[in-house]
Amino acid sequence: MNNYPQILFKNRRPGATAFLAEYEAGGGYQGLRAALKMAPQEVREQVKAANLRGRGGAGFPTGLKWSFFPTDQPGEKYLLANGDEMEPGTYKDHQLLLADPHQLVEGMAIAAYAMQIPVGYVFLRYAYETCAQNVERAIAEATGKGYLGRDILGSRFGFELHVHRSAGRYILGEETALINGLEGRRPNPRSKPPFPAQFGLFGKPTNVNNVETFANVPHIFTGGAEWYRSLARTPEGAGTLLVGLSGHLERTECFELPMGIPLREVVEQCGGGVRGRRTFKACLPGGASTPFLTAAQLDTPLDHVHMEQAGSRLGTAGITVFDETTCxxxxxxxxxxxxxxxxxxxxxxxxxxxxxxxxxxxxxxxxxxxxxxxxxxxxxxxxxxxxxxxxxxxxxxxxxxxxxxxxxxxxxxxxxxxxxxxx
Ligand SMILES: Cc1cc2nc3c(=O)[nH]c(=O)nc-3n(C[C@H](O)[C@H](O)[C@H](O)COP(=O)(O)O)c2cc1C
Ligand code: SF4
The missing domain is CATH 1.20.1440.230 (NADH-ubiquinone oxidoreductase 51kDa subunit, iron-sulphur binding domain)
Structure with a gap:
C-alpha cells in the first residue's frame, strides 16, 4: 500500500478479487445511477470536462472520441474494451482485472449509455484467463442486479456485455486489427478512414477504449469532473494513472499514482531506487514503443503533455528502467x-x-x-x-x-x- 490517493486500486487486496458485495459497499454502481439520471449528451460532456485521456497508448481525449460517435443512428452498434495488453513492460490492465473487475463493467455500461450502444465485448488475450473469468463473474453479478441487461435500473436503456478470448498477438491491440480478429478474420489493421465510429465491428459504428480508460469512468460520476481533474499533480493531467514498473529497480510492481507525478518520485519512492545502488541510465516511460528518457529528464511529470515535451510519450505508463550496466x-x-x-x-x-x-x-x-x-x-x-x-x-x-x-x-x-x- 502507499500514501497516494487510491481510486482504481482502492479495493485491491493481495491475492483477492473484489466482487459485487465489496464493490457496492465501496460505492460501486453509484456512478452508473448518477449517469442514468443525465441525458446521454451530458454524460459525454462530463467525461470531456474531466479531461480523461485514453490509457491504451495514444492518449486520445475520451469524451471527444465519444462525441464523434453517431449516437442517434439506429440499429447495431458496438462497444469494445481493449484488453489485449501485449506491449512489453505493460501489465496494468491485468492487475486491474485481477483486483476489481466491476469497474470495467460499470464504466462500459456508462459509456454504452452515453453513446446509446446496445452490445459490448471485452477483448482479452488467452493468457488472461483469470481476468476473463473475473469479468464473466462480474457480468453475471451485474446482470443479476439489473446493472446490465434490458431496462437498466428502470432507465429503459439496455446493454449486454460479453467476454471474447483471443489468440493474443501484439497487433490485435491495434483497434482495427482487434475488430478484424473479433470478426474471425486475419488481424491485420484496416485503413482509416473510415474510422471504427463509422465502420467498425461487422461494418457497424463501434467505439474502442482501453480497459483502464473505462475503469476511470464511474469515478468521474461519483466524484465529479472537477474532483477527478484535481487528483492530478499538474493542470495538464487529470485523475490517476496505473504505473507498472519493470527493470533495474528494487521494487517492480504496479502502482496507482497521481497523473503528473515526477518520474524521479516514481523511480525513487515507488520503485525504491535503482537496484543494488547503481545509477539510473535510461527508461522507457510508457511501454516498449516509447522513446527512451535519460537521467537528465527524471524530473519530467508523468502526463501526456510533459512526456511529449520531453520527446517521448506517456503511452501505457509501463516504465522499464535501465541501470548503468546496460548496453x-x-x-x-x-x-x-x-x-x-x-x-x-x-x-x-x-x-x-x-x-x-x-x-x-x-x-x-x-x-x-x-x-x-x-x-x-x-x-x-x-x-x-x-x-x-x-x-x-x-x-x-x-x-x-x-x-x-x-x-x-x-x-x-x-x-x-x-x-x-x-x-
Ligand atoms: C500495435 C498496437 C498495439 C496496441 N495495443 C493496445 C492494447 O493492447 N491495448 C489498448 O488499449 N490499446 C492498444 N493500442 C491502441 C489502440 O489501437 C487504441 O488506440 C486504444 O485501444 C484506444 O483506447 P483508449 O483511447 O482508451 O486508449 C495498440 C495500438 C497499436 C498500434
Ligand atoms: S500494418 Fe504494417 S506497420 Fe502495421 S503491423 Fe502490419 S506490417 Fe507492421
Missing part, C-alpha cells in the same frame, strides 16, 4: 526483435524494414559494425518512420530512433572498438 544497443536490439516478430506483414516498411533493423543492430552489437552499417541503420530508421500502414512500426521506431538521438555515441563506440564496450 543500450543490446537493449534496443531486444525490443526491435519483438517488434519484427510481431509485424503482421501487411506493409513493406514494417515487414521488411524491421528485420533489417534487427540484423543491423545484431551486427553492430556483435562487433561486426562499420560506418557503412551505421549509415544503413540511420537510413532504415528514416525510411520506416511515418511510412507504415499502422502504428506498430512507428512504435518500434520510438526506442530505435531514440537510440540514435540519445545514445549515438554508444553505437559509434561499438563500431570503433569492434566489440560491445559493456558486455
Amino acid at each position: 543500450m544497443v543490446a537493449a534496443t536490439l531486444n525490443l526491435a526483435r519483438f517488434f519484427a516478430r510481431e509485424s503482421c506483414g501487411w506493409c513493406t516498411p514494417c515487414r521488411d524494414g524491421l528485420p533489417m533493423v534487427v540484423w543491423l543492430l545484431e551486427e553492430i552489437e556483435a562487433g561486426r559494425g562499420s560506418q557503412e552499417l551505421l549509415d544503413m541503420f540511420r537510413d532504415q530508421v528514416k525510411n520506416i518512420s511515418g511510412r507504415s500502414f499502422c502504428a506498430l512500426a512507428e512504435g518500434a521506431m520510438g526506442p530505435v530512433g531514440s537510440l540514435l538521438t540519445k545514445f549515438g555515441d554508444e553505437l559509434e563506440d561499438h563500431v570503433k572498438r569492434g566489440r560491445c564496450p559493456i558486455s
Whole structure:
C-alpha cells in the first residue's frame, strides 16, 4: 500500500478479487445511477470536462472520441474494451482485472449509455484467463442486479456485455486489427478512414477504449469532473494513472499514482531506487514503443503533455528502467526483435524494414559494425518512420530512433572498438 490517493486500486487486496458485495459497499454502481439520471449528451460532456485521456497508448481525449460517435443512428452498434495488453513492460490492465473487475463493467455500461450502444465485448488475450473469468463473474453479478441487461435500473436503456478470448498477438491491440480478429478474420489493421465510429465491428459504428480508460469512468460520476481533474499533480493531467514498473529497480510492481507525478518520485519512492545502488541510465516511460528518457529528464511529470515535451510519450505508463550496466544497443536490439516478430506483414516498411533493423543492430552489437552499417541503420530508421500502414512500426521506431538521438555515441563506440564496450 502507499500514501497516494487510491481510486482504481482502492479495493485491491493481495491475492483477492473484489466482487459485487465489496464493490457496492465501496460505492460501486453509484456512478452508473448518477449517469442514468443525465441525458446521454451530458454524460459525454462530463467525461470531456474531466479531461480523461485514453490509457491504451495514444492518449486520445475520451469524451471527444465519444462525441464523434453517431449516437442517434439506429440499429447495431458496438462497444469494445481493449484488453489485449501485449506491449512489453505493460501489465496494468491485468492487475486491474485481477483486483476489481466491476469497474470495467460499470464504466462500459456508462459509456454504452452515453453513446446509446446496445452490445459490448471485452477483448482479452488467452493468457488472461483469470481476468476473463473475473469479468464473466462480474457480468453475471451485474446482470443479476439489473446493472446490465434490458431496462437498466428502470432507465429503459439496455446493454449486454460479453467476454471474447483471443489468440493474443501484439497487433490485435491495434483497434482495427482487434475488430478484424473479433470478426474471425486475419488481424491485420484496416485503413482509416473510415474510422471504427463509422465502420467498425461487422461494418457497424463501434467505439474502442482501453480497459483502464473505462475503469476511470464511474469515478468521474461519483466524484465529479472537477474532483477527478484535481487528483492530478499538474493542470495538464487529470485523475490517476496505473504505473507498472519493470527493470533495474528494487521494487517492480504496479502502482496507482497521481497523473503528473515526477518520474524521479516514481523511480525513487515507488520503485525504491535503482537496484543494488547503481545509477539510473535510461527508461522507457510508457511501454516498449516509447522513446527512451535519460537521467537528465527524471524530473519530467508523468502526463501526456510533459512526456511529449520531453520527446517521448506517456503511452501505457509501463516504465522499464535501465541501470548503468546496460548496453543500450543490446537493449534496443531486444525490443526491435519483438517488434519484427510481431509485424503482421501487411506493409513493406514494417515487414521488411524491421528485420533489417534487427540484423543491423545484431551486427553492430556483435562487433561486426562499420560506418557503412551505421549509415544503413540511420537510413532504415528514416525510411520506416511515418511510412507504415499502422502504428506498430512507428512504435518500434520510438526506442530505435531514440537510440540514435540519445545514445549515438554508444553505437559509434561499438563500431570503433569492434566489440560491445559493456558486455
Ligand atoms: C500495435 C498496437 C498495439 C496496441 N495495443 C493496445 C492494447 O493492447 N491495448 C489498448 O488499449 N490499446 C492498444 N493500442 C491502441 C489502440 O489501437 C487504441 O488506440 C486504444 O485501444 C484506444 O483506447 P483508449 O483511447 O482508451 O486508449 C495498440 C495500438 C497499436 C498500434
Ligand atoms: S506497420 Fe507492421 S503491423 Fe502495421 S500494418 Fe504494417 S506490417 Fe502490419
